Structures are given as C-alpha cells and as structure tokens.
Amino acid sequence: MTATTDERPDPDARGASVAAAERNKGQGMPGMDMPGGKASKFGPTVRRLASRLRPHRIAVATVLGLGAASVALSVSGPLLLGKATDVIFTGVLADWAGEPGGGIDFAALATVLAWVLGIYLCSALFGVTQGRILNRVVQRVVFRLRSDVENKLHRLPLRYTDGQPHGELLSRVTNDIDNVSTALQQTLSQLLTSLLTVIxxxxxxLTISPTLTLVALISIPLSGLVVAVIGSRAQKLHAKQWExxxxxxxxxxEAYSGHQIVRVFGRQADTAVEFDRRNEELYRAASGAQFLSGLMTPVIMGxxxxxxxxxxxxxxxxITSGTMTLGEVQAFIQYSRQFTQPLNQVASMAAVIQSGAASAERVFEILDVAEEMPDRPTAAAPAVGGRGRVEFERVSFSYDPDKPLIEDLSLVAEPGQTVAIVGPTGAGKTTLVNLIMRFYELNAGRITLDGVDITQLSRADLRSQIGMVLQDAWLFGGTIRDNLSYGRPDATEAEILAAARATSVDHFVRTLPDGYDTVIEEDSNNISAGERQLLTIARAFLAGPNLLILDEATSSVDTRTEAQVRQATAALRSSRTSFVIAHRLSTIRDADLILVMEDGRIVEQGTHDQLIDRHGAYHRLYHSQYTRPASDPA
Known part of the structure; x- marks a missing residue:
C-alpha cells in the first residue's frame, strides 16, 4: 500500500456518530458490552482462554502425566512417614513394657526413611520438569494471542479504530495481554498441581479412614460458598479496574500528545483534575477488588x-479405642492439611485469576470485532497499462445510517487530469478519497478504476496503484532513507535521490549531520512539520502510483517550498489522475477540474475561470479568502 500517512476521515464529516464516540471515550464501539458489566462471562472467558491450549495437546498431556506422577509420589510420603512413626512408637512401647528385643528397629526405620527421601526427590524432579514444560506452553499461548491481536488490528475497519480512543486500544493490546500472561504463568501450574493433589x-x-474423610469434606462446601459469594463481587471490581x-x-x-496545546491554553490544572478523577476511580476499583480477593484466604484458613x-x-x-494407630492418625491429619492447602492456594490466587480473566475478556472483545469486508476469493487483476481513470457511478455513503452524507454522486476523472475538491469543512471531501481507497465501503453505487469495479480488486492491488499524502504527515521510526522507501522497499539509491531532488527534500536532508541516515525520533520531533510533509510527498513520488491523492499536502510548507512541490507534483501528475483536496484555493487554480462540494453533494464543477464567472459557491469561497472584508465603522 502506498498510502503514506494517517488514514482518518475528516472529523467534521463524521457527524454526530463521531461526536458521540468522543463523548464516550473508553466505552468501546456501539453495541459492545463493557467489561464492567461482564462478570457473568467469567466462565466462558476462562474456557475460551483454556481452548488456546489445544494446539499443545501433547505438551499438556505430558504435563498432566508428570504432575500426576509428582503428586502420587508426594501424597504417598505422609503414609510412609506414618509407618515410620509406628515403628518408633511400637519400639518405645515395647521398651517400656520390657519385652525381649524391645526398642526401636533402626534398620526398619532407615529403610522407611530412605523410601520417603527417594519418593520426595523423584516428586520434586517431576514437578520441576512439569513446570518447565508448562512455562513454555504458556508463553507460546501468549505469543499466539499477541500475534492474533496484532493481525486482527490490521483487519479491523477504519470505522472501528476511528471510534476508539487510542490510549484505551493500546491498553488492551499491551497492559491487558501482559496481565493475561502474568495470570497464566502464576496460576496455571499451581491450579493443575492443586487439582491433582486434592484427588x-x-x-x-479414604484408604485410611472413610469416617474421618467425611468429617474433613465438610469444609469443602463452606469454602466453596466463600469463593462463590466473595469471588463474584471481586470479579466485577477487577473488570472495572481494567476498564x-x-x-x-x-x-x-491524549494529554501527552497535545501537551503543547494544554500549556498554551493554560489547561494543566484542568488536565490534572481530570487525571485525579480517573485515578480515583481506578483506585477505588483496584483497592476493592484486592480487598475482596484477599479476604478469601483468611476465611478459608479459618x-x-x-x-x-x-x-x-x-x-x-x-487411637484410644484402638481402631486406629498413632501413625495413621498422624498421616490422616497431615493429609487433611494437604487437602485444604490447595483450596487455600486457589483462594490466594483468586485476585490474579479474576484480574487475568477480566483482561482476557477485554482482549477477546478486540478479536470479536467484525472485520472489514474480505476481498473476493476470485479478485480481478488490475487493468493492464491502466492510467488511473476513476468513475463514481451514483455513489451513496454515510458514517451514520441516520445522517446521509454523500447521496447519488456521479463524476468521471480522466487519466492525467488533476481533479481538485474544495468546499467547507465537513462537506465530504476527505470522505470522497477514502472511498476510492476502500477505507470505507459504499452504501450504494460503485467506483471503477480503469473500468474495473474497485470491489472486484483486492485491497492490496487497489492501494498499490494509489499514492496518498494527507495533511497529518506521519513518519515511522527509522532513517530518512527507510521512510522514503517505505512504499517501495526495492527502490535503488539513485531512485531515492531522484525522488528527493524532485520534491525539494534533498536540499534540507543534506544539511542534517547524518544526511539520509538521520534517524527520525519518536513523534518526528527532530525535523520540522514542513520537512515531515515534504518527506511524505517524496515517499508517494518514489512509489510511482497510477493515481495520486493529495489531501492538503502542502499545508505545512512555506510559499517558496510550496511552489517547488507544485512543480514536482506537476511532473508526477502528467500521466496520472490526481485528486487534490485543498482549502487554499490558490494551490488548485491550474486544476483540470474543480469539484465544489457541500453537504456531500457536488454543487459545481468546472475550471477555475469557469467557476469564477458563474458567481456561485466557488466564487464565494474564493473571494472569502482573497477579498479584504470591509472594516466596521467606528
């Protein structure tokens, strides 16, 4: 794709739908349930997360086998230690009774203790191996989850990303996935071991005493009631915490990106107040969630x-009645502690489990967003030798179904023509070119490129023929050379230099200490806004598209540079169709066709001189810019 900058439509053209989205930042897209109201989805979310273990069935089976072996060996230890106790107790009683050969049988005791030592060592070895394998499985699951989210973001429609606050979206992609990773890492192994230990x-x-076992099992429903009551309330707060x-x-x-504006208008205090308000909401949700989750452990311990x-x-x-030996009672009590210990461990992990589930739910929301319409399985090939003839045939489109924007629009842009689009803010100018790029799908009608319906082409083929430069210049981390060749990675050094010279980039780049190897800093702050825009123009120039779209592409350059860029783009436009969106009407006087848009409709079209002579909408726009208004009387 040779579009070179941020792909956003004119904010004013989006109407009330976008205004509503701005008022509800952090609340997601319309129709999406918010995390705060999703406590009932704890189970489905956990099952969906667990289903991601399916590709690792063999590793999981190995983990289960090792865990079962480790637990089996571990739980046999107390029974053997009970036998050791019986050896000691029997020997001591025999010694007290003065029986011949009385005393402790140290040989038998050593044998039992040697077995116990070997069992515990083998159990530990199996447990370590199990943990290592499980750790790799968890990291692969999280790796795949990150990859799925990254790929999903590239398939999301522009309508979704336009309606999402960027900080909220980034929080889901980074913080929430990291939290899922932490939760899986800290709990999965322990949960597996706890379950096997309980069994x-x-x-x-039961082998030692079914009667005492029934007494011990009374604690399970009580503990389960605690987890159910406290856990459900804690889950709601964990979901709100991540929201x-x-x-x-x-x-x-937002405050960081616009910190200069915040300072210029003296809104630091207001920004700080808003931050404190949101921080207080986060504090209340987080502290409440942690308190409730932490309450489980002491209650279950009690x-x-x-x-x-x-x-x-x-x-x-x-023991007194002689129905059980001291060693059996000792082993049983030790088992009872082992039986409740996994429940205590699960309770102590409740905060991590619930927090991880809340984060997983927010990540799955992104994965569940409807994707943009897929390309046709049998996409048509671009026209051979196409020169960029564009035709709109009765096109209708709106961002909001209740607020029509473009209705029944038809126009033809012939190859090599420069078509300028002018009109007031919100008239639909940027929307028009976004429709050519298929950033949005039409409600009715069709658009053809060199006679081929653009919906018949794959998006990659369509956009490979289009070069786009927007008003908001965007550069990527890397050198200037890397940014220039972004739309054409196989460009030679000579071609890069030729494009840079043609667009007046070469002159200022050579004044930089590292020239074309200069690294663009974060937010491109080490070069000026005008230089950034020149680089994006050169990037489109180097890509050599059949169709060129310039959306206020010269708004950040000075008058002298603008004249140079106009000369360079004139050569580029000579054999290509060009759409130029402009507010400064002086930049499009030589356009072959000027379209005047109002409320999504073309109200006038013609050359500059023709439109001036008509004394219509274009005439009013032109004279509003270049005619000095009469001063008010004193």
Missing part, C-alpha cells in the same frame, strides 16, 4: 483450622 490426597484419606486502567491510559496519551481441630479430637478418640 490424590482424597484417595489416601478504568484503559480510561486513564487514554487520558494520559474453616480449615476448625476442621483440623475436629479431626484431631476424633482421631485421638479412635
């Missing part, structure tokens, strides 16, 4: 401690 411990407890994070990022990005006391009392009674 393994429960089996061992407010996006809102504050949008405010900071429930488990009560269960522990009850088990100790009943176990002591059963």
């Amino acid at each position: 393994g411990v429960l089996v061992m407890m 407010h994070t996006g809102s504050i990022n949008a405010h900071v990005a 429930v488990s401690n009560v269960s522990y006391v009850v088990l100790a009392v009943i176990g002591g009674m059963r």
Whole structure:
C-alpha cells in the first residue's frame, strides 16, 4: 500500500456518530458490552482462554502425566512417614513394657526413611520438569494471542479504530495481554498441581479412614460458598479496574500528545483534575477488588483450622479405642492439611485469576470485532497499462445510517487530469478519497478504476496503484532513507535521490549531520512539520502510483517550498489522475477540474475561470479568502 500517512476521515464529516464516540471515550464501539458489566462471562472467558491450549495437546498431556506422577509420589510420603512413626512408637512401647528385643528397629526405620527421601526427590524432579514444560506452553499461548491481536488490528475497519480512543486500544493490546500472561504463568501450574493433589490426597484419606474423610469434606462446601459469594463481587471490581486502567491510559496519551496545546491554553490544572478523577476511580476499583480477593484466604484458613481441630479430637478418640494407630492418625491429619492447602492456594490466587480473566475478556472483545469486508476469493487483476481513470457511478455513503452524507454522486476523472475538491469543512471531501481507497465501503453505487469495479480488486492491488499524502504527515521510526522507501522497499539509491531532488527534500536532508541516515525520533520531533510533509510527498513520488491523492499536502510548507512541490507534483501528475483536496484555493487554480462540494453533494464543477464567472459557491469561497472584508465603522 502506498498510502503514506494517517488514514482518518475528516472529523467534521463524521457527524454526530463521531461526536458521540468522543463523548464516550473508553466505552468501546456501539453495541459492545463493557467489561464492567461482564462478570457473568467469567466462565466462558476462562474456557475460551483454556481452548488456546489445544494446539499443545501433547505438551499438556505430558504435563498432566508428570504432575500426576509428582503428586502420587508426594501424597504417598505422609503414609510412609506414618509407618515410620509406628515403628518408633511400637519400639518405645515395647521398651517400656520390657519385652525381649524391645526398642526401636533402626534398620526398619532407615529403610522407611530412605523410601520417603527417594519418593520426595523423584516428586520434586517431576514437578520441576512439569513446570518447565508448562512455562513454555504458556508463553507460546501468549505469543499466539499477541500475534492474533496484532493481525486482527490490521483487519479491523477504519470505522472501528476511528471510534476508539487510542490510549484505551493500546491498553488492551499491551497492559491487558501482559496481565493475561502474568495470570497464566502464576496460576496455571499451581491450579493443575492443586487439582491433582486434592484427588490424590482424597484417595489416601479414604484408604485410611472413610469416617474421618467425611468429617474433613465438610469444609469443602463452606469454602466453596466463600469463593462463590466473595469471588463474584471481586470479579466485577477487577473488570472495572481494567476498564478504568484503559480510561486513564487514554487520558494520559491524549494529554501527552497535545501537551503543547494544554500549556498554551493554560489547561494543566484542568488536565490534572481530570487525571485525579480517573485515578480515583481506578483506585477505588483496584483497592476493592484486592480487598475482596484477599479476604478469601483468611476465611478459608479459618474453616480449615476448625476442621483440623475436629479431626484431631476424633482421631485421638479412635487411637484410644484402638481402631486406629498413632501413625495413621498422624498421616490422616497431615493429609487433611494437604487437602485444604490447595483450596487455600486457589483462594490466594483468586485476585490474579479474576484480574487475568477480566483482561482476557477485554482482549477477546478486540478479536470479536467484525472485520472489514474480505476481498473476493476470485479478485480481478488490475487493468493492464491502466492510467488511473476513476468513475463514481451514483455513489451513496454515510458514517451514520441516520445522517446521509454523500447521496447519488456521479463524476468521471480522466487519466492525467488533476481533479481538485474544495468546499467547507465537513462537506465530504476527505470522505470522497477514502472511498476510492476502500477505507470505507459504499452504501450504494460503485467506483471503477480503469473500468474495473474497485470491489472486484483486492485491497492490496487497489492501494498499490494509489499514492496518498494527507495533511497529518506521519513518519515511522527509522532513517530518512527507510521512510522514503517505505512504499517501495526495492527502490535503488539513485531512485531515492531522484525522488528527493524532485520534491525539494534533498536540499534540507543534506544539511542534517547524518544526511539520509538521520534517524527520525519518536513523534518526528527532530525535523520540522514542513520537512515531515515534504518527506511524505517524496515517499508517494518514489512509489510511482497510477493515481495520486493529495489531501492538503502542502499545508505545512512555506510559499517558496510550496511552489517547488507544485512543480514536482506537476511532473508526477502528467500521466496520472490526481485528486487534490485543498482549502487554499490558490494551490488548485491550474486544476483540470474543480469539484465544489457541500453537504456531500457536488454543487459545481468546472475550471477555475469557469467557476469564477458563474458567481456561485466557488466564487464565494474564493473571494472569502482573497477579498479584504470591509472594516466596521467606528
């Protein structure tokens, strides 16, 4: 694509729909549910995130196997330690009773302890291997999620990105994905181990004493009730926390991008007040979410401690009655602690899990946005030897269905013609060229390029034939040479220099210390606005398109440079159709055709002299710029 700058339509042309979007920054596109109201989607979001593990089935199966082996070995340890206790206790009792050969059987005790040591070492080895594999799986899942979001952004319609505050969108792409990564990394391995531990411990407890097991299980519904009641409320606050994070990022990005305007108009205090308001909202949501999530652990610990006391009392009674040995009761109590420990761990991870789910939901919202209309499977090839004949055939378009903008518009731009489009702000001038680029799809009618309907072409083929330079010059991080060849990476050094000389870029570039190797800084602050615009013109010049679109392309250059650029673009336009949007009417006096637009309609068309002679809309525009208004009487 040879469009070289920010692809945004005229803000005034978008009407009330965009005004509403600006009033609701941070609230997403119309029709999209906000994160703050999505607590009911916790389950579906977690399942959708878990479904991204499917491509890693073998690794996940290996992790499950290693985890099961690690837990199986780990949970067998307390039972063996109970046997060691019985060896010691039996030996001590025999010694007290004065039985022959009484005393502790150290050989048997050493054997049991050696088995315990080996089991725990193997369990640790399996656990470390499981964690390493799972870590790689998690990072691949997050890697793919980032890639999917990045690719999705390139497929989103301009209508969506126009309606989104950039800071809010960036927050979802960066902060929220990072939070998902953190949540998966910190919780997935622990959740898996906890689940397997609960199953393994429960089996061992049932083996020792079904009666005591039933007593221990009483704590589960109580703990589950705590998680259900507190967790649902915490999830709502976590969702609002990340919503407010996006809102504050949008405010900071806006204030930073326009910090010069903020200072010029003395609005630092107002900006700070607005920041404090949004920061306070974030503080309340974050502190409430963390408090509720943190409340789960002490409550569940209290429930488990009560269960522990009850088990100790009943176990002591059963030792006294001779139905259980001391080692069995010791092992069972240790298992009961192991049984409640995973629940406590899950409770302690509740804040991370809920926060990660809220972030995942916001990321999935981007992935669920309807994409721009796909190219036709059998896209037509661009016309061979096409020179850029453009025809609008009864075209209708509107940003808002309730507010028509362009209706039943027809026009023809012949090859080599320079077509100038003028009119008041919001008349639809930029919209017209955006429709040629297929940044938006038509409501009715069609546009043809060299006789081929542009909807029959792939967007890549269409835009490869068009060079576009907008009023808001945009350069990328990199050298000046890289920026010039952005639309044509295979350009030779000689071609780059020729394009730079033709557009008056070469002169100022050679005054820079590093010449064409000068690195453009962030926001391009190391060169002037006029120089930035000259570079974007040279970039389009080098691409050599069949169709050229200039949207106020000379608005940031001085009069002398403008004359040079006009001479250069005249040579470029000689065999190509050119659409020129201009507010300064002096720049389009030599246009082959001037279109005067008002309210999305072409109200006049002709050459400069023809339109002046008609004393119509163009005549009024021209004289409003170049006729001195009469002074008011004193």
